[in-house]
Amino acid sequence: MEKAFGNKLAIAIFIAPALILFTLVIPLPILHSFYMSLFKWDMLSTMTYVGFENYKELFSDGIFLSSIWHTIEITVLSLIFQVTLGLFLALCIVNITKGRKYFQNAFFIPNILSSAVIGILWFFVYNYDFGLINSILKSIGLDSLQQEWLSQKYVILALSITTCWQWVGYHMILYIAAISGISQDIIEAAIVDGAQGLKMVTKIIIPQIRPVLRVSIVLIITGSLKYFDMAWIMTEGGPDFASETIATYIYRTAFNKLQYGLGSAASTFLFVVSILVTVLINRFAAKREEVY
Amino acid sequence: MKKWLKVVALAILVVFSISVVLVGQMGEKKVQGATNELTFWSWVSDSDTIKQVYEQAIKEFNSTNKYGVKIKAVYTPGEQYKTKLQTAMAANNPPDILNMWAAGKMKPYVDAKKLFPISDIMNKDPQWKNRYVNGVFDLTTFGGKIYGIPQIRVATVIYYNKQIFAKYKLTPPKTWSQLVNVIKVLTKNNIIPFALDARDPWILAMYAEYIANRIDPDAYRKVQKDPNAWTDKAFIETGKKIQELVKLGAFPKGATSLDYVAARNLFDQGKAAMYVMGIWDVGYLSTQSPVKKYVGAFKWPAIEGGKGNINNFLAGIEQVIAVSSNCKNKQAAAAWLKLLSEQRYAKDLIAEKAGYIPSVKVTPDPKKVTKLYLEVLNLLKDQNTKDSFTYYDVMFGPIIGDGFNNTIQSIYLGKDPVEAFKKLAEIAKKEMKK
Numbered sequence: 211m212e213k214a215f216g217n218k219l220a221i222a223i224f225i226a227p228a229l230i231l232f233t234l235v236i237p238l239p240i241l242h243s244f245y246m247s248l249f250k251w252d253m254l255s256t257m258t259y260v261g262f263e264n265y266k267e268l269f270s271d272g273i274f275l276s277s278i279w280h281t282i283e284i285t286v287l288s289l290i291f292q293v294t295l296g297l298f299l300a301l302c303i304v305n306i307t308k309g310r311k312y313f314q315n316a317f318f319i320p321n322i323l324s325s326a327v328i329g330i331l332w333f334f335v336y337n338y339d340f341g342l343i344n345s346i347l348k349s350i351g352l353d354s355l356q357q358e359w360l361s362q363k364y365v366i367l368a369l370s371i372t373t374c375w376q377w378v379g380y381h382m383i384l385y386i387a388a389i390s391g392i393s394q395d396i397i398e399a400a401i402v403d404g405a406q407g408l409k410m411v412t413k414i415i416i417p418q419i420r421p422v423l424r425v426s427i428v429l430i431i432t433g434s435l436k437y438f439d440m441a442w443i444m445t446e447g448g449p450d451f452a453s454e455t456i457a458t459y460i461y462r463t464a465f466n467k468l469q470y471g472l473g474s475a476a477s478t479f480l481f482v483v484s485i486l487v488t489v490l491i492n493r494f495a496a497k498r499e500e501v502y
Numbered sequence: 503m504k505k506w507l508k509v510v511a512l513a514i515l516v517v518f519s520i521s522v523v524l525v526g527q528m529g530e531k532k533v534q535g536a537t538n539e540l541t542f543w544s545w546v547s548d549s550d551t552i553k554q555v556y557e558q559a560i561k562e563f564n565s566t567n568k569y570g571v572k573i574k575a576v577y578t579p580g581e582q583y584k585t586k587l588q589t590a591m592a593a594n595n596p597p598d599i600l601n602m603w604a605a606g607k608m609k610p611y612v613d614a615k616k617l618f619p620i621s622d623i624m625n626k627d628p629q630w631k632n633r634y635v636n637g638v639f640d641l642t643t644f645g646g647k648i649y650g651i652p653q654i655r656v657a658t659v660i661y662y663n664k665q666i667f668a669k670y671k672l673t674p675p676k677t678w679s680q681l682v683n684v685i686k687v688l689t690k691n692n693i694i695p696f697a698l699d700a701r702d703p704w705i706l707a708m709y710a711e712y713i714a715n716r717i718d719p720d721a722y723r724k725v726q727k728d729p730n731a732w733t734d735k736a737f738i739e740t741g742k743k744i745q746e747l748v749k750l751g752a753f754p755k756g757a758t759s760l761d762y763v764a765a766r767n768l769f770d771q772g773k774a775a776m777y778v779m780g781i782w783d784v785g786y787l788s789t790q791s792p793v794k795k796y797v798g799a800f801k802w803p804a805i806e807g808g809k810g811n812i813n814n815f816l817a818g819i820e821q822v823i824a825v826s827s828n829c830k831n832k833q834a835a836a837a838w839l840k841l842l843s844e845q846r847y848a849k850d851l852i853a854e855k856a857g858y859i860p861s862v863k864v865t866p867d868p869k870k871v872t873k874l875y876l877e878v879l880n881l882l883k884d885q886n887t888k889d890s891f892t893y894y895d896v897m898f899g900p901i902i903g904d905g906f907n908n909t910i911q912s913i914y915l916g917k918d919p920v921e922a923f924k925k926l927a928e929i930a931k932k933e934m935k936k
Contacts, residue, residue, distance in 0.1 A: 254614035264511060337764065338756020360759035362699075437554040448701060448759040450912040465585060467900045468610065 248475035254468075264475035274476065277447075277454040280366060284455065285434035287370035288377075292430055293423070296378050300385035301411065304405075314386070320381035325376070329443030332372040336360050336444075360445055362452040369440050369453055377433070381426045388419035424495040428488060435484050456480050494498060515558040516748075527541055535913070538571045540835060543587065543597040547579035551785075552821055558851070559842050564666030567695060569834035573599070579656045591616055594828075599835050602650045602824040604641035605892060606899030608788075612644045618825040619647035637887050638819055638861040641896070651839050652819030654858040656780045658708050658802075659815075661787060665796040666693060666775040674800035676812065678743075681803045682750065688775050689751045696747075699765035703907035704895055708778055708816060708895035710910045711894055712802040714740040716810035719889040724819060725898075726752035733923050741910075741919025743805075756834050757917075770795070778802075781878050782820070782936060787859030788872035813884045818892040819861060876888035898930075905929045 247264050251257040268274050303313050320328060335342040336359035344356045359368045394417065400414045416423070438457035441447055447454035448460065454462075456476060466471025542560070546553040560573045576597070578586050583601070590596050591742050596616060602608055611617050621643075624631050635655065642650040662674060670691060675681040685695040714721055717736045724731035732768050747753065754760065754768055766783075768774040770792050787797045804812045821844070825835045841847075848862035854870040858880065868876060895903030909926045 252610055253588045254616060273684075309724050333759070333761070336759055338759055339754070339768075341759075358756040358759060360920065361756075445701065448703070450908065450915050450917075466904065468588070469901075 243474045244478045247478050251470045251473045252468040264471045268475050272450050274459055277456050277459040281455045283366050284370055284437050285431055288373055288430050290432045291374035292378050292381050296381035297385055299382045304389050317382055320376045321380045325439035328376050329440050333444045336368055365453040372440050384422050384426050388422035394420045428491050507649045518907045540571055540573045540598040542573050542599040544577050544601045545583035547581055555847050555851045561840055563838045571831050571834045596828055598829040599825055603824050604819055605897045612649050617649045618827045619649055620825055621648035630840045631864055633862050634864050638646045641819055650822040650824035652861045653821035655861055656820050657815045657817035658780045659799045661777045661797055661799050663775050663793055663796050664798045674898045675803045677803050678805040685750045685752045694754045695752040695775040696756045697765045697769040697777045698753040699760045699762050701761055703911040706914055707907040710740050711816050713743045715814050715891055716805040717808040719810050722891045729927055729934050732927040732930055737923050738919045741913040744913050784875055784878055788874035797874050811886050811888040814889040815885050817890050901933045902930045
């Protein structure tokens with residue numbers, strides 16, 4: 211047995227099937243998409259090589275530039291909403307004894323619904339005429355606060371809130387698991403030293419669950435970078451491109467406008483950015499962790 | 503160390519040679535299925551009555567044709583159809599017969615020689631060609647050849663709630679100032695004048711296309727040749743008129759967060775008095791809508807001082823069927839298309855059962871169709887074909903056409919029409935240079 215594992219050829223043979231499959235399914239399409247981004251092609255006529263023309267066109271397209279901005283806005287809002295609210299809920303739930311399961315499940319349920327369902331649900335919640343939000347505002351006499359929630363002004367906020375509703379339970383569960391895993395000794399020692407309330411949270415709990423926080427932050431950021439489903443279902447990137455994200459831009463150019471080269475260029479850009487961001491977060495967060 | 507390198511090199515070699523072979527095979531995969539089977543791809547869904555027409559015609563054809571072929575239909579409703587078709591086309595593996603769009607959306611397929619000019623067969627069979635209403639092939643003709651056969655004719659009209667109009671002593675407006683007056687009366691009585699879904703830009707665009715036509719029908723012809731014509735006075739004026747409608751309160755509040763059905767609901771509930779939509783909604787409005795007893799239709803009003811006639815319609819064709827240039831038996835495909843144009847399909851099913859206006863000349867039995875259907879058919883009788891026009895997103899294709907729709911949406915939201923159309927002209931210039 212030992213001999214077999216020492217034999218490099220044997221290793222190669224054992225790895226080959228998985229490696230082939232992996233290459234075909236993951237790196238090859240990515241490389242192919244980059245290759246496509248060097249062409250002008252509508253999938254019907256012959257492909258014409260244009261070099262980096264598509265990239266030039268991409269970065270002179272105001273809609274694409276604004277879609278980058280919208281993606282950043284959604285990322286930041288999602289981070290703020292989901293991390294703080296998730297942590298808050300987790301802290302509340304670990305400290306209650308009765309009905310803990312109920313709350314845990316209640317907050318997690320949106321996560322098992324499909325995005326399409328949630329999108330349609332919240333599309334009605336935001337409706338001006340009969341939507342939940344405006345109806346509540348009306349019934350408590352705050353008519354003046356009624357808004358067109360999916361108008362240019364509020365659409366990014368509205369989408370971020372919907373996404374938060376969908377994902378906050380998931381992050382909450384991660385945090386609950388991490389908090390429950392903190393050694394009781396540390397908590398007791400901290401109590402003896404006089405740590406209470408907010409101090410306990412910021413000085414003891416957050417540093418202790420830092421690895422989980424990092425994972426959750428990476429998940430939220432990469433999820434937001436490819437933000438597509440809600441924006442497409444609820445607004446189709448509108449009104450007037452006010453909620454166009456990089457992912458909806460890619461879909462629109464490639465599949466609605468038949469500009470496959472341009473769409474591929476945008477997806478290559480998104481791919482590079484996603485990799486960069488993930489690497490950066492891991493580097494940054496890993497260094498900080500060594501301190502503790 | 504060297505041995506290790508060798509192993510890695512070997513592994514990479516194996517991976518790439520296998521993937522190259524696999525990828526190569528994917529590209530070369532030939533059309534499957536027996537040679538005596540023709541595939542027909544369609545986007546209709548189970549709820550579309552047109553599907554029954556196709557199904558029945560396929561059944562009849564398969565059991566009676568002299569070509570010894572069978573047609574096999576594959577239905578892919580909705581947006582997926584587009585993706586599926588494009589992928590199949592790119593892999594050079596298209597279906598034999600397929601649902602197609604018209605005009606600008608069809609042109610790329612014709613340019614890439616993916617479609618077979620059906621007129622080659624049709625011209626030998628004048629009896630078949632004569633079954634169709636004059637002009638229905640205009641939008642599927644390129645370089646003098648017909649590339650697709652439309653099943654139904656569409657047009658956009660203004661539906662209105664007769665009960666509401668009667669209550670406030672209003673009559674269908676014939677001019678812009680009468681329309682403005684109707685809007686004013688309705689808003690004063692807390693009734694939404696137009697049920698509008700401003701989320702989907704193409705719906706708002708229909709208003710603009712009508713207004714532009716009423717101001718100057720030539721504008722539509724000019725932009726087909728000269729992209730700079732998008733900055734013409736007629737379009738700028740159109741933008742201003744859209745903003746005038748917004749200012750008058752012609753549209754529901756929060757229209758950008760309404761979708762098609764939600765907007766129609768406002769009309770159904772009697773909250774809105776008018777509703778601009780294609781005649782594909784006649785079936786729904788006259789059989790299922792809660793206000794079905796009171797729905798009427800009228801033509802888009804003329805604009806004082808404008809050159810456009812009230813009888814110019816925003817009209818087009820739908821459910822186009824084309825034969826792919828790869829089709830294994832074009833004669834058989836044509837024979838099936840001819841079968842579809844028979845009276846029993848056009849009149850009985852399309853007109854009387856589904857409530858659509860077929861592209862074939864028929865006289866539906868007035869007892870078998872709804873009142874609204876007859877009313878709309880009556881409006882279309884006066885159609886002035888010379889200055890009639892079609893949906894811009896169909897006519898100008900996905901980049902300029904959808905660009906127009908988005909331009910109108912941005913104007914609706916308050917953008918300066920001059921700026922907005924300048925931007926559209928730039929997009930059009932770039933696109934038409936290609």
